[in-house]
Amino acid sequence: MGYEEELQSEREYVAELYARLDGERARVKAAYLSALGGTGETAMDRDNEVRARHREMKRLNVADYGLCFGRLDSVDGDRSYIGRIGLFDEENEFEPALLDWRAPAARPFYTATGATPEGMLRRRQFLTRRRTVTGFTDEVFGKLGEEQGDVALLEALNAPRGEGMRDIVATIQSEQDAIIRLDHPGVLVIEGGPGTGKTVVALHRVAYLMYTQRERMERHGVLVVGPNPAFLNHIGRVLPSLGESDVVFSTAGSLLPGLVATAEDAPDVARLKGSRAMVDVLKAAVGARQRVPAEPIPIGMKDVVVQIGADVAEWARQEARDSGLPHNEARAVFREIVTYVLTERAIGRIGKGWMSRSDKQAWEDMRSGLVKDLDDDESFVAALDFLWPIMTPFELLGELYSSAEALAAAGADPSLLRAEGEPWTISDVPLLDELHDLLGKDGTEQADDQAAAAERRAEARYAAEVLDSMVGRFDHMDDEDHLFASDMLFAEDLAERFEDHDQRTLAERALADRAWTYRHVVVDEAQELSEMDWRVLMRRCPGRSFTVVGDLAQRRAAAGATSWGQMLDPYVPGRWEYRSLTVNYRTPAEIMAVAARVLAEFAPDVKAPDSVRANGVQPWARLVTEEELAGAIEEFTKQEAEFEGTSVVIGLPGVPGTVPAAETKGLEYDSVLVVAPERILAGGPRGAAELYVALTRATQRLGVLHHEALPAALSGLVESVGTTS
Numbered sequence: 236m237g238y239e240e241e242l243q244s245e246r247e248y249v250a251e252l253y254a255r256l257d258g259e260r261a262r263v264k265a266a267y268l269s270a271l272g273g274t275g276e277t278a279m280d281r282d283n284e285v286r287a288r289h290r291e292m293k294r295l296n297v298a299d300y301g302l303c304f305g306r307l308d309s310v311d312g313d314r315s316y317i318g319r320i321g322l323f324d325e326e327n328e329f330e331p332a333l334l335d336w337r338a339p340a341a342r343p344f345y346t347a348t349g350a351t352p353e354g355m356l357r358r359r360q361f362l363t364r365r366r367t368v369t370g371f372t373d374e375v376f377g378k379l380g381e382e383q384g385d386v387a388l389l390e391a392l393n394a395p396r397g398e399g400m401r402d403i404v405a406t407i408q409s410e411q412d413a414i415i416r417l418d419h420p421g422v423l424v425i426e427g428g429p430g431t432g433k434t435v436v437a438l439h440r441v442a443y444l445m446y447t448q449r450e451r452m453e454r455h456g457v458l459v460v461g462p463n464p465a466f467l468n469h470i471g472r473v474l475p476s477l478g479e480s481d482v483v484f485s486t487a488g489s490l491l492p493g494l495v496a497t498a499e500d501a502p503d504v505a506r507l508k509g510s511r512a513m514v515d516v517l518k519a520a521v522g523a524r525q526r527v528p529a530e531p532i533p534i535g536m537k538d539v540v541v542q543i544g545a546d547v548a549e550w551a552r553q554e555a556r557d558s559g560l561p562h563n564e565a566r567a568v569f570r571e572i573v574t575y576v577l578t579e580r581a582i583g584r585i586g587k588g589w590m591s592r593s594d595k596q597a598w599e600d601m602r603s604g605l606v607k608d609l610d611d612d613e614s615f616v617a618a619l620d621f622l623w624p625i626m627t628p629f630e631l632l633g634e635l636y637s638s639a640e641a642l643a644a645a646g647a648d649p650s651l652l653r654a655e656g657e658p659w660t661i662s663d664v665p666l667l668d669e670l671h672d673l674l675g676k677d678g679t680e681q682a683d684d685q686a687a688a689a690e691r692r693a694e695a696r697y698a699a700e701v702l703d704s705m706v707g708r709f710d711h712m713d714d715e716d717h718l719f720a721s722d723m724l725f726a727e728d729l730a731e732r733f734e735d736h737d738q739r740t741l742a743e744r745a746l747a748d749r750a751w752t753y754r755h756v757v758v759d760e761a762q763e764l765s766e767m768d769w770r771v772l773m774r775r776c777p778g779r780s781f782t783v784v785g786d787l788a789q790r791r792a793a794a795g796a797t798s799w800g801q802m803l804d805p806y807v808p809g810r811w812e813y814r815s816l817t818v819n820y821r822t823p824a825e826i827m828a829v830a831a832r833v834l835a836e837f838a839p840d841v842k843a844p845d846s847v848r849a850n851g852v853q854p855w856a857r858l859v860t861e862e863e864l865a866g867a868i869e870e871f872t873k874q875e876a877e878f879e880g881t882s883v884v885i886g887l888p889g890v891p892g893t894v895p896a897a898e899t900k901g902l903e904y905d906s907v908l909v910v911a912p913e914r915i916l917a918g919g920p921r922g923a924a925e926l927y928v929a930l931t932r933a934t935q936r937l938g939v940l941h942h943e944a945l946p947a948a949l950s951g952l953v954e955s956v957g958t959t960s
């Protein structure tokens with residue numbers, strides 16, 4: 236067959252796949268509607284049916300375009316089509332008409348090479364426009380000169396950028412595939428220079444894990460932590476386009492429900508707050524609120540006055556501390572002991588001469604009367620509030636920061652002192668989270684808990700039914716599937732998840748619940764997170780299943796990682812896997828050459844990634860005065876409007892018409908204009924890293940406007956006069 240005939244035949248095959256997809260969609264939609272109508276025998280049957288159909292609908296809705304992107308022919312004569320989802324043959328339901336890219340049999344599509352053909356003869360990659368195959372390229376393994384597999388990749392890389400990151404299922408590269416499918420249940424670190432696909436690979440790994448471990452992943456969900464909302468927005472569509480939507484996105488500043496922190500501390504303060512040493516400071520600050528009175532506190536009981544002296548308070552404090560309960564919850568222990576001592580002393584005095592301890596009943600009756608009186612006694616409650624106050628994390632941390640004495644007493648650096656009422660910063664979030672654990676539930680939360688527990692018991696019967704049905708299904712799973720302690724199912728746990736009236740998505744429920752734990756956590760730009768941030772993340776994922784993505788050379792945060800071991804060894808000593816990516820898919824070679832010189836200046840030991848393509852466009856520089864700057868930016872924006880795609884102007888914070896480099900982290904644009912790189916470079920201890928980030932955001936064009944002589948690292952830029960491109 237000639238190329239045109241083959242193309243025609245592929246077109247027909249893919250058109251049939253779409254017809255099959257549309258047919259499936261119609262069928263599942265009808266089943267979903269009828270499930271909603273309630274044909275199941277019990278409420279639980281109906282719920283399960285609705286959920287199953289809904290999930291199926293979501294799976295099928297991913298592939299309006301780009302359903303099938305290639306074909307794999309084996310030496311044995313087998314032929315498989317590879318696509319975004321799997322579809323079965325209409326006639327033979329065991330014969331896949333389209334293989335899901337995550338299926339083991341699809342793997343050679345990404346990994347077979349001339350040197351290791353993996354039993355394959357040919358890889359065919361389709362070029363498509365909407366639902367139509369417009370062309371294809373073949374790689375015939377073992378035949379020299381026939382390999383032309385990069386056409387689809389280059390087409391994808393050269394395409395103008397639009398709204399957010401796209402999935403790469405059609406063009407995953409072999410080194411990326413190895414990471415996506417890596418069989419490592421614990422912590423995996425993916426490191427690589429800018430544009431090496433770390434983020435996109437991590438997201439595809441999530442899609443892969445969800446495909447291979449659907450039950451476990453769906454029950455607890457996956458958390459993706461990114462540097463800022465713009466970044467989360469940028470990557471937000473990749474997983475849904477792969478049919479996976481039970482994923483929670485959050486910045487480090489919003490990991491605590493009810494608080495969205497965006498303010499940043501000065502680098503020195505951020506470094507202090509991010510240090511693990513803060514755990515001791517916080518413990519000391521809590522301990523300092525567990526007081527022993529300097530003077531005995533008098534409490535009137537009936538017609539006698541008893542005192543809470545240092546001896547009673549010290550005993551009660553020791554018992555409360557030894558209980559191992561968090562501070563707020565241990566108040567009950569403290570209170571009980573103080574109450575016991577006060578009532579004993581009071582009864583001894585009230586009953587002096589007419590009642591003895593051997594008169595048990597009378598003694599106990601009097602005690603319960605006194606206990607009741609104490610409950611309503613304002614001076615007693617005030618004394619408790621002084622000796623062992625119930626506190627929220629916000630109160631405690633706010634009070635600590637606003638008092639030089641409290642800071643000194645807790646062993647904290649005096650520079651943490653701040654004016655009252657200042658907003659919480661991103662670095663405060665892990666401290667507040669830590670305090671949640673140290674303090675435990677406050678009064679209102681404890682009362683809410685009791686009410687919720689009663690409600691849960693009522694729902695447990697329904698949950699037990701669900702449990703039965705799930706256990707039935709688990710019986711078909713491997714032994715290994717039963718081994719995870721966190722998979723233990725309890726009816727009451729399930730009740731929460733299957734509540735009839737809780738219509739919130741997993742993401743909504745997880746985000747609202749600080750105690751939610753995830754099955755897997757992806758941490759992007761992980762080099763920015765502090766030791767204290769890692770404590771929060773580890774609490775959110777006790778199973779320690781992480782994909783950690785970052786580049787130490789791009790670190791901007793003062794409290795960020797200087798090595799991965801520093802952050803991870805306290806939790807998984809020596810047990811984390813490390814993989815690196817070395818090819819830059821974003822930045823053309825011409826731009827990367829400029830960025831690499833900046834990198835060499837501040838991190839001489841780090842090798843810049845190699846660009847997979849050059850585009851023949853030289854990055855330029857132009858000297859402008861302060862007065863000319865606004866006009867030059869406007870000129871750039873105007874010229875960029877002629878091109879398809881996106882652009883950005885990056886400058887130091889506060890320069891009008893620009894965004895700071897930090898806000899472009901992890902993002903990319905067709906064209907980038909960097910304003911005053913010499914000032915960014917000199918702008919702080921991590922200025923060079925900021926500039927490196929700024930220079931590596933472009934997929935096509937880079938320009939620089941400078942006010943002073945260009946720093947040596949940028950001297951390679953071609954100076955242009957009077958025009959911005």
Ligand SMILES: Nc1ncnc2c1ncn2[C@@H]1O[C@H](COP(=O)(O)OP(=O)(O)OP(=O)(O)O)[C@@H](O)[C@H]1O
Pocket residue numbers: 388391392400401402403406407408411427428429430431432433434435436786820821900901902903931
């Ligand atoms: N195999 C691939 N096929 C097509 N595009 C790819 C491939 N790998 C990476 N890309 C593209 O390269 C660009 C950079 O990827 P990504 O943002 O994941 O890199 P990164 O390593 O996280 O970069 P940074 O550290 O700068 O944030 C994205 O547009 C991504 O879609």
